[in-house]
Structures are given as structure tokens and as C-alpha cells.
Amino acid sequence: MDLQLLIRTGSDEERADALKVKPLIENQHLLLVTLLLCNALAMEALPLFLDKVVGPLTAIALSVSLVLVFGEVVPQAVCSKYGLKVGALAAPFVQLLVTVCYPISFPIAKALDALLGNDHIALYRRKEFKALVDMSEEQGLLSYDENTIIDGALDLTSKTVLTAMTPLEEVFMLSEEAVLDASVMEGMMSRGHSRIPIHASGDRQTVIGLLIMKNLIAYDPEDATPVNVLPKRQLISVNTSTEMYGMLRIFKENNSHLALVRSEAGSIMGIITLEDVLEELLQEEIGDETDPSVNSRSAVQRQLWSARLAGVQTKEGRSQDLI
Structure with missing residues (x-):
């Protein structure tokens, strides 16, 4: 595997050396048997040769x-330090x-292939790969944020939406009978x-659509527009066993940011959002435009709405005073 990595990501010199060594190790057992056979012959022949030149004891000591x-x-x-370069130089002789x-x-070699198989590529298991990433951060090869994102991505496949969803009882919802007056808009x-x-x-178990807040800027609270006539998006549903990593694909395919989480029986357990998935990936809370420290277009829109609502409430107060 190290050679494959060098061929893909190494320098030009490393790629050239790796390509020279690669044909030899493709048949690992043949290479192993050849080297061990030659090594055994050399170790046996050396004392015999020295024995003819010097005395037996000296021959043994020298060998x-x-x-x-x-x-x-x-x-x-x-x-241990120049293994690739030595291997490339010795490749023709080997x-x-x-x-x-x-x-x-x-x-x-064929007998070893039959007994042990000929595929000995060492791949990292998930935990081993995470440990390797942690070691890379400790050695300064990766930053803390890079390490966190990689760990989060590896953990997504082992987590389900059940671990990150917002329970139904905590979800803010509107009834289809509601009207967009000043109090409802202020609450939203x-x-x-x-x-x-x-x-x-x-019936909170029957969700009929999704209201997009930015679309409501055109509606005047004085009109008290009924919610059931507003344009709504259809909601997608997933079951509680859906993996978090799969939710990224589901949100992308459906061009959606929010989904209902249903039990095996079909009842709504809660909701999962794209932000929930990203927080699991980043392993930290994501601040949005509702945070005081964030200045965004949505914050400006809320200020405009607040001003409009204040005007409506002032008019209502004056009307009551007149009455």
C-alpha cells in the first residue's frame, strides 16, 4: 500500500523508484522465497569458502x-531510511x-499462494485510521480542525439520525389554522x-408542509394571512435507523435542509436538519444568524420585520385607546 501511495502522491523521483520496485513485489511469495534461498546459500557458502583460506575457528568467526x-x-x-532508493537500485539485480x-x-511460492493467498495488501481499519490521523496531528502534519473533521466524517457512518434529531415535543410548529398576525410572526x-x-x-403527528421564513417578508401582519394558504414545501421522511452519512446524500438529492424522522411504525419522532448533520461532522455547535455576534442579511430582515410589527402593535394600541 505504501508503494501505491508513493506512486499517486510522491515526488517524481519517488514515483520512478516505486515503479521500479512494484513489479517485484506484485508476486510477494516468489520474491520472498528467492531472497531467502539466496541468503541461505550465501550463509552456507561463506564458511566453506573461508575454511579453505583460513583455519576453521577463524572461518567461523569471520563468517x-x-x-x-x-x-x-x-x-x-x-x-530503514533509504529503503525505496536501495530497492530501486537493486531491482535489476534482484x-x-x-x-x-x-x-x-x-x-x-505457488504452494504459499495456495495456503496463505497472494493478497497481502495492508489496509487500515477504521479505528487504526483514526489513530493514524491523531498521530499526524500530534506530529504537526494535520491541524486540529482537519483532524476533527476527518474523525467526524469517519464517525458519521456509525451514527444514526436518532442521535442528533430534535424530539417532536421540542419542535416549534404551526397549526394550519393559524394566521400570520403580529403575535404569531413575533413568536416565529x-x-x-x-x-x-x-x-x-x-394533530402534530400529521405534518402537511414546511414554511420557509424568508418567503414571509412579503406578507403584512395587518392582513392576518391564514397559514393554510401560504406556499409550503413538501417534507421528506427518514426512519430512525438512517445513517448520518446517508442523510447528507438524502438532503442533496432532495434539495432539502430538513426531514421528518419516523419510527418503524410510521409515527413522527422528531426532525433532523442539515445543520445537525454538519454539527456531527464538525463535532461542535454551528452558530447562525440568530446569534448576537453574527451580522447577516437575515438579521437585517428580522429587524425590518420587528419594525413592521412594532408599527402594527402601535396602531392596535391606538385603536384600543380610541375605543
């Missing part, structure tokens, strides 16, 4: 020392060894919601 230094310590020390030892190595604005579900008269 052990040479194998230890040049067969273990030096290669591992060098390859390929020659594979060809020479093929008659012996191939049957053993005080809550700061951009979308308000509309339910059937006396």
Missing part, C-alpha cells in the same frame, strides 16, 4: 561477523536472482428558525 555486519546490521540500518532461482522458487422570529413545519389542526 559470523561478516553476516552480522553486512547481512543484518548495515542493510537494516540503511534500508530480478536476475528471481530468474535464476525460478525453477526452485516458483513451486514453493423570536425562535430564529428559518423553516417551520406546519401540522394539521390539533
Whole structure:
């Protein structure tokens, strides 16, 4: 897997070296058997050769020392830091060894393939990948925000809408019998919601549509427009077992920001919004235009509405005084 990453994301030199090594390790068992076979032959031949040059005891001492230094310590020390470069330089020679030892190595390699399989790509499990991301943050390779978003994205598949939804009893809704007079509009604005579900008269379990607050700026509270004649959007519904990650796709496909959460029996349990999903992704609360610190167009609209409502209430007060 490391070679695949280098081929995709490494520098030009790293890509070139990785491409030289890649053909050799595609058949891992053949390469392993070849290298071990050559290593065994070298270790057995070295004492026999030295025994003819020097005495037996000296031959043993030299062979052990040479194998230890040049067969273990030096290669591992060098390859731990320059493994890719050494592998690329040695690739032609190793390929020659594979060809020479093929008659012996191939049957053993095929037997290992049959016993162990030939797919040994090491992939990270979800928890291991999260730990790797945490380590990258600790070493300064990722920022805290990047780490948080990656962790949140990985957790989305293990969370359902039930963990982030707003229960039905806490949802602000309007009855279809309501009228948009000054008191109703003031109540809607005080809550700061951009979308308000509309339910059937006396039945919060029957939601008939979604009222978009920004569309109400054109309506005058003095007209007391009935809610049931206002344009409303249809609401989508999901069940309680829907994954949070799946909600992103559902909201995108339906061009929606709010959905009803229903139980297996079909009753409404609550609502889930796009903001709820994003908060789970970012793992923190998202401030919106209802926060005092935020200055936005919606805040200006609320000020205009407040001024309009104040005017209506003043007129109503004067009328009562006259009466």
C-alpha cells in the first residue's frame, strides 16, 4: 500500500523508484522465497569458502561477523531510511536472482499462494485510521480542525439520525389554522428558525408542509394571512435507523435542509436538519444568524420585520385607546 501511495502522491523521483520496485513485489511469495534461498546459500557458502583460506575457528568467526555486519546490521540500518532508493537500485539485480532461482522458487511460492493467498495488501481499519490521523496531528502534519473533521466524517457512518434529531415535543410548529398576525410572526422570529413545519389542526403527528421564513417578508401582519394558504414545501421522511452519512446524500438529492424522522411504525419522532448533520461532522455547535455576534442579511430582515410589527402593535394600541 505504501508503494501505491508513493506512486499517486510522491515526488517524481519517488514515483520512478516505486515503479521500479512494484513489479517485484506484485508476486510477494516468489520474491520472498528467492531472497531467502539466496541468503541461505550465501550463509552456507561463506564458511566453506573461508575454511579453505583460513583455519576453521577463524572461518567461523569471520563468517559470523561478516553476516552480522553486512547481512543484518548495515542493510537494516540503511534500508530503514533509504529503503525505496536501495530497492530501486537493486531491482535489476534482484530480478536476475528471481530468474535464476525460478525453477526452485516458483513451486514453493505457488504452494504459499495456495495456503496463505497472494493478497497481502495492508489496509487500515477504521479505528487504526483514526489513530493514524491523531498521530499526524500530534506530529504537526494535520491541524486540529482537519483532524476533527476527518474523525467526524469517519464517525458519521456509525451514527444514526436518532442521535442528533430534535424530539417532536421540542419542535416549534404551526397549526394550519393559524394566521400570520403580529403575535404569531413575533413568536416565529423570536425562535430564529428559518423553516417551520406546519401540522394539521390539533394533530402534530400529521405534518402537511414546511414554511420557509424568508418567503414571509412579503406578507403584512395587518392582513392576518391564514397559514393554510401560504406556499409550503413538501417534507421528506427518514426512519430512525438512517445513517448520518446517508442523510447528507438524502438532503442533496432532495434539495432539502430538513426531514421528518419516523419510527418503524410510521409515527413522527422528531426532525433532523442539515445543520445537525454538519454539527456531527464538525463535532461542535454551528452558530447562525440568530446569534448576537453574527451580522447577516437575515438579521437585517428580522429587524425590518420587528419594525413592521412594532408599527402594527402601535396602531392596535391606538385603536384600543380610541375605543
